[in-house]
Amino acid sequence: MVNPRDNLLRQDRIPHIWCSGCGIGTVVGCFLSAIEDLGLDTDKLAVVSGIGCTGRVAGYLNVDSFHTTHGRAIPFATGLKMARPELKVVVISGDGDLAAIGGNHFIHAARRNMDLTVICVNNFNYAMTGGQSGPTTHRTAKTTTTPYGSVDYPFSLPMLAAASGAVYVARWTVFHVQRLRRSMRDALSKPGFSFVEAIAPCPTNYGRRNKLGTALEEMKYYKEKSVVKNDAKLEELGLELGGEILCGNFWDRPRPPFHEVLLDQTRQVQAKAA
Amino acid sequence: MAAGCMFFGGYPITPATEVAERMAERLPEVGGVYMQMEDEIASMAAILGASWGGAKSMTGTSGPGFSLMMENLGLGLITETPCVVVNIQRAAPSTGLPTLVGQGDMMQARWGSHGPYEIIALTPSSPQELFDLTLRAFNLSEKYRLPVLVMGDAEVGHMTEKVVIPPPDEIELIERKPPPEDRAAFKTCLPDADLVPPMARAGDGYHVFVESLTHDDRGYPVLNAETHEAMVRRLHDKILLHKEDIVDFEERYLDGCDIVILAYGISARIAAKSLDLARAKGLKVGMLRLIVAWPFPEDAVRELSKRIQGFVVPEINYGQMSREVERCSRSDCLVELIPRAGGEIHTPEEILAGIERVARA
Numbered sequence: 001m002v003n004p005r006d007n008l009l010r011q012d013r014i015p016h017i018w019c020s021g022c023g024i025g026t027v028v029g030c031f032l033s034a035i036e037d038l039g040l041d042t043d044k045l046a047v048v049s050g051i052g053c054t055g056r057v058a059g060y061l062n063v064d065s066f067h068t069t070h071g072r073a074i075p076f077a078t079g080l081k082m083a084r085p086e087l088k089v090v091v092i093s094g095d096g097d098l099a100a101i102g103g104n105h106f107i108h109a110a111r112r113n114m115d116l117t118v119i120c121v122n123n124f125n126y127a128m129t130g131g132q133s134g135p136t137t138h139r140t141a142k143t144t145t146t147p148y149g150s151v152d153y154p155f156s157l158p159m160l161a162a163a164s165g166a167v168y169v170a171r172w173t174v175f176h177v178q179r180l181r182r183s184m185r186d187a188l189s190k191p192g193f194s195f196v197e198a199i200a201p202c203p204t205n206y207g208r209r210n211k212l213g214t215a216l217e218e219m220k221y222y223k224e225k226s227v228v229k230n231d232a233k234l235e236e237l238g239l240e241l242g243g244e245i246l247c248g249n250f251w252d253r254p255r256p257p258f259h260e261v262l263l264d265q266t267r268q269v270q271a272k273a274a
Numbered sequence: 275m276a277a278g279c280m281f282f283g284g285y286p287i288t289p290a291t292e293v294a295e296r297m298a299e300r301l302p303e304v305g306g307v308y309m310q311m312e313d314e315i316a317s318m319a320a321i322l323g324a325s326w327g328g329a330k331s332m333t334g335t336s337g338p339g340f341s342l343m344m345e346n347l348g349l350g351l352i353t354e355t356p357c358v359v360v361n362i363q364r365a366a367p368s369t370g371l372p373t374l375v376g377q378g379d380m381m382q383a384r385w386g387s388h389g390p391y392e393i394i395a396l397t398p399s400s401p402q403e404l405f406d407l408t409l410r411a412f413n414l415s416e417k418y419r420l421p422v423l424v425m426g427d428a429e430v431g432h433m434t435e436k437v438v439i440p441p442p443d444e445i446e447l448i449e450r451k452p453p454p455e456d457r458a459a460f461k462t463c464l465p466d467a468d469l470v471p472p473m474a475r476a477g478d479g480y481h482v483f484v485e486s487l488t489h490d491d492r493g494y495p496v497l498n499a500e501t502h503e504a505m506v507r508r509l510h511d512k513i514l515l516h517k518e519d520i521v522d523f524e525e526r527y528l529d530g531c532d533i534v535i536l537a538y539g540i541s542a543r544i545a546a547k548s549l550d551l552a553r554a555k556g557l558k559v560g561m562l563r564l565i566v567a568w569p570f571p572e573d574a575v576r577e578l579s580k581r582i583q584g585f586v587v588p589e590i591n592y593g594q595m596s597r598e599v600e601r602c603s604r605s606d607c608l609v610e611l612i613p614r615a616g617g618e619i620h621t622p623e624e625i626l627a628g629i630e631r632v633a634r635a
Contacts, residue, residue: 051486065484069324079283079325084477099447104316266307
């Protein structure tokens with residue numbers, strides 16, 4: 001059987017490492033659809049990942065693939081983008097990688113409006129290492145390092161991205177396949193720092209410890225408890241364990257991306273120097 | 275600039291800020307990019323990314339920033355990414371004496387990132403050498419595909435002296451080996467006979483696979499001891515095989531001498547005076563000045579240790595390169611460390627006193 005997207009994947013790297021019921025594959029599927037929709041030239045597309053389950057995404061894609069260090073995908077992608085501004089550079093990584101160890105890079109790339117599309121698979125825990133609490137873990141949730149329930153307040157990633165300067169911010173769950181695909185398409189089309197959060201089940205770790213049921217049951221939960229609200233206020237976007245999930249394309253405020261402004265300035269400096 | 279550097283990712287830090295300031299001014303004039311990153315972790319990551327975009331790239335820092343770069347220095351080593359890191363060493367540990375001299379990062383340069391690896395580190399002793407060795411650092415990084423360290427110090431970094439910058443056509447530049455034309459058959463990490471793989475950049479249709487995990491010739495992660503052994507072995511051997519091309523030191527009066535001063539950076543400048551003082555007293559003293567600290571000139575030090583009475587090693591730390599001298603001399607001669615904690619350079623007299631102690635021993 002031939003999958004129409006076979007050419008977008010490194011076939012010799014399949015099967016992948018993700019657990020059954022994991023949401024990362026769905027996010028990858030949506031991403032590949034978005035690339036196809038836009039007709040992006042995969043020779044001019046680089047995908048950079050950090051560390052963790054989602055950190056493995058870059059390595060399955062038949063593009064220029066970069067599997068970097070924990071949290072550092074964004075600054076690596078920044079250097080790559082600035083050396084070859086004609087490339088489309090995408091960062092796909094997890095919540096722990098992007099918002100904890102890489103949180104500083106995340107807000108600064110958004111602030112300077114680096115022309116990157118950042119896709120975060122948020123499964124609310126460090127899954128690769130066996131399910132520890134992270135920067136998006138819901139309050140009261142049980143993980144291996146919050147055995148009595150988490151007392152930490154989590155980040156709301158869309159709020160963080162928008163407040164830091166992103167030009168485009170969306171959130172969907174992996175139940176919303178078509179909407180996630182469309183948001184990725186939009187994000188890839190916006191010059192500047194665009195951000196898509198994809199809420200995904202981790203039945204092996206987070207789901208099991210928090211009695212969220214099978215992946216199928218978690219998809220039913222996404223279906224029943226998600227509310228599409230494109231005009232939601234940023235402060236409404238917090239998440240509670242088992243609570244409502246506000247989804248939508250929340251933020252679309254174009255401003256010139258960093259590389260364009262810098263290259264304009266560089267041309268002026270060069271003209272003056274000549 | 276003379277080496278063709280087109281990307282600088284930096285973060286201000288005393289006493290290396292001037293490097294960033296100068297690059298911020300000069301790079302746009304030649305169409306290059308200066309980027310002020312959010313910290314030194316990001317600076318190091320960005321110069322690696324820029325290198326994979328095809329740009330020669332560098333950063334400049336000092337101790338605290340150098341510490342933050344260690345993680346991604348390892349990434350640069352395992353992904354064989356050419357770039358240059360300049361460290362203008364200051365007195366440490368921690369914040370230490372930001373404006374004052376130290377040489378305490380020499381072992382960090384060798385071992386600071388986790389895991390086994392070979393590294394190249396150069397030790398300039400003058401503004402002229404800061405120019406020459408930064409140029410050489412770019413050439414070595416392109417030739418052997420790894421981050422190369424320029425280990426200056428606050429004294430040399432802030433020194434004003436005449437620097438001769440040759441015309442561009444007299445500067446030899448080495449570029450990374452281009453990839454073969456067959457994109458479909460390309461393997462990101464497949465080495466040539468010299469153990470160094472050609473390098474494709476992102477965006478040219480090679481679909482490079484750049485991997486921080488242990489990987490095979492394709493760059494694909496293969497997580498077993500056998501693949502790890504082969505990869506780590508090659509990363510070592512590609513430097514060790516070319517050691518003669520890389521190692522560099524300056525000799526003075528080594529023929530027939532009884533005592534050898536081994537020094538580098540600003541300490542070598544002071545030691546040159548001590549050398550003159552000692553020889554004026556009739557002592558048979560020579561000097562070996564490190565121009566390349568890593569790889570260490572093991573063979574030269576080993577040979578000397580067999581016939582001399584001892585080494586005198588002035589360092590602005592409590593013994594780093596001196597341990598390397600001890601290792602190579604295998605107790606065949608004395609090794610007299612002249613330590614300084616940092617903040618001040620040695621006086622010629624205290625190095626002379628060390629020479630005299632060895633002479634009397």
